[in-house]
Amino acid sequence: MLVLVAVCCAALTAPLAFTGIAVGLPAISRTLGGSPIQLNWAINAFLLIFGSTLMAAGALADSYGRKMTFLAGLAAFSLLSIGLVFVGDIIWFDVLRALQGLAAAAAFSGGMAALAQEFDGTARLRAFSIVGANFGIGLAFGPVAAGWLISTFGWPAIFALLAVLSLVGIILAAIFMRESRDPTASGLDxxxxxxxxxxxxxxxxxxxxxxxxxxxxxxxxxxxxxxxxxxxxxxxxxxxxxRPMLDLTLFRFPRFVGAQLLAIAPSYAFVPLLVLLPTRFIGMEGMDEISAGQIMVALSAPLLVLPVAAGLLTHWFAPATICAGGLAISAVGLVWLGEVPVGTEPATLIGPLIVIGVGISLPWGLMDGLAVSVVPKERAGMATGIFSTSRVAGEGVLLAVVTAVLSAFTSANLGAVAGDHADAVAQRLVTGDLSEAAMLVPTVDKTALMHEFSDGFSTLLWLLSGITILTALIVFFFLGRSHETVEEIEEEAEFAANASMSSDEMGSCGQT
Missing domain, CATH: 1.10.287 (Helix Hairpins)
Incomplete structure (x- = not known):
């Protein structure tokens, strides 16, 4: 059980490293300066490196030891967090954030793979649901904690908290986690x-x-x-x-493909709001960090309870039904949120934010367990690496895409009032710098700028809602509507692996 606590400590750091920076971005901008692109990299550098190295970290964990990889990653994450407390330049801030993403990948892959060795069958699914709930705690209270820390001590305090959480995880894992590895692993690709x-x-x-x-x-x-x-x-x-880092033969199986599509879904149905909304609240609507964090609780609070509840619902409903239904609920919430213009009374945001949070929480509690269950236990590091890569790399890339699309929609709306400055003004608005945007077009009232941004934001949410509905349909059919037990899923995965190995052996004989 203490191994689970250690992994949960690591799971708390990831959302704090993400949502905390989203709330603190305006304050970081005031301290370190930076262009809109440099400020975007403050978040994207972490997500990009985290997501792109998860599969490699999973392979290293399988080859050289899950415990060693977990401890090394968490120790590096803690040291880099301390370094970010004292950084004084936006470029170095972005560089350290990228390195922090690399450390987080090692800690996450090693910890999740080690956890898969501690539990079997339904107990493993419950353990991963608990990790998902702890991740939800980080998302739910991360904005509030970050807002309070920024208001009281300044934005560097966020990284001091990350260092403390990492240290607790290191101590517990060093004492209670047992070492394990894949005996058939052949190193890193x-x-x-x-x-x-x-x-x-x-x-x-x-x-x-x-x-x-x-x-x-x-x-x-x-x-x-x-x-x-x-x-x-x-x-x-x-x-x-x-021995590939990504076994391409797994994509022959609809359940595996469905799990990857499910992993990507929050990248456009939920995660962009964790960045765009605090920026909108603080930079556009003039809220302080604490108030913005309190509103964000409505979006993330359902993740405290519903991921575990989703695991219990599998006794009566197929996982595909639960996951697809949750995504459909999120899509409804996105449309509702799109009808709330910028500058509206904050209380009107609570309803749609809760609906989005409830919807995404249902598949969230099943994602990790399903991902591990579609491959044999010995390849748990690869499974968590592939799934987490789909999720986190999708978040990094799609966050950049969503930001670019919002900028394009806003720029198109501004064409009539901002002229040749429309693109530059839109970029400032998207990063929450209303004052700088107004300086570029001094003849345009700030209220007009906010109105054009609001229209672009609404158009974006309608687009994201449509994509989420489409994903729900695909996930429903790919994951299968039948009520399968975890053991049956593992038997299917074992059969798939054996078929893949037989195919490889035949290919080798043919080459010989």
């Missing part, structure tokens, strides 16, 4: 890891640069083209390497 990380980096950099330079800018075009070529290179590497 370095070529695949490098190609995948560079591909995601190029894609994210291109999407972030596009609102400022334009989608036809040569730098943007080169970055996006490079990402396509690097993803193709990654696919070729994974098809030819003896």
């Amino acid at each position: 370095w070529k695949g890891a490098i190609a995948f990380t560079l591909a995601l980096t190029a894609l994210t950099a291109g999407v972030l640069q596009a609102p400022e330079s334009g989608w036809q800018d040569p730098v943007v075009v080169v970055l996006l083209l490079a990402s396509v070529l690097l993803f193709a290179a990654f696919w070729l590497v994974e098809k030819t390497v003896a």
Whole structure:
């Protein structure tokens, strides 16, 4: 049980490292300065490196030990958090955030893989649901905690809290976690890891640069083209390497594909709101950090209870039904939120935020357990790595995409009043810098700028709602409507693995 507590401590750090910075971004901007792109990297650098290295970290955990990987990652995360307390430049801040993402990937992959060895069957599903609930605690109270810390001690206090949580996890894991590894693991697929990380980096950099330079800018075009070529290179590497970081044969099975689609869904149905809403509340509507954090509780509070409740609901409903139904509820909440303009009384936001939070909480409690259950127990590190990569890399890339789309919608709305400055004004508004945006077009009233941003925000939420509904339908059919037990799912995964191994052996004989 204390091993579960150690992993839960690590699980708390991830949402705090994300939501805390979202609330603190205006304060960080006032202290460290920086352009809109540099401020976006303060969040995206962490998510990008975290997501792109999770599969590699999972492979290292399988090969060299889950406990060792967990402890090394958590120790590095703690040291980097302390470094961020004293950083004095936005560039170095972004660099340390990227390194912090690498450390978080090692801690998360090692911890989740170690946890999979401690429990079996339904007990494992419950354990992962508890981790999901703790992640929800970080999301629910992260904005409030960050707001209070910023108001009382300043934004560096967020990283001091992360360092303390990491230290607690290190002590518990060092004493109670047992070492485990995959005896058949053959080390890290370095070529695949490098190609995948560079591909995601190029894609994210291109999407972030596009609102400022334009989608036809040569730098943007080169970055996006490079990402396509690097993803193709990654696919070729994974098809030819003896022990791939990503087993492509798993994508033959609808349940595995459904689990990955489910992992990506919060990247557009929930996560963007964790960044865009605090920026809107503080930068556009003039709230203080504590007030903004309190409103955000309505969005994240359902994650305190419902992930565990979703696990209990599997006694009566198929996981596919629960997950698809939750996504449909989130879509309704997104439409409702889109009808609430910027500047409205904060109390009117509580209803739609609760609906979105309730909807996303239902699949949240089942995601990790389903991900681990679709592969044999010995490949737990790979399973958590693939699933977490889909989730976190999706969050990083899609957050950049959503921000760029919001900037494009806002710029289009501003065309009539801001003229040639529309793009620059839109970027400032999206990052919550209303004062700087108004300085670019001094003849335009701030109220008019807020109105055009509000219309763009509403259009974005309608788009995200439609994508979420489509995802719900696909997940419903791919995960299957039958009520399968965890043991039956594992038997299916074992069969899939054996079929894959037989195919590989036949291929090897043919080559011989």
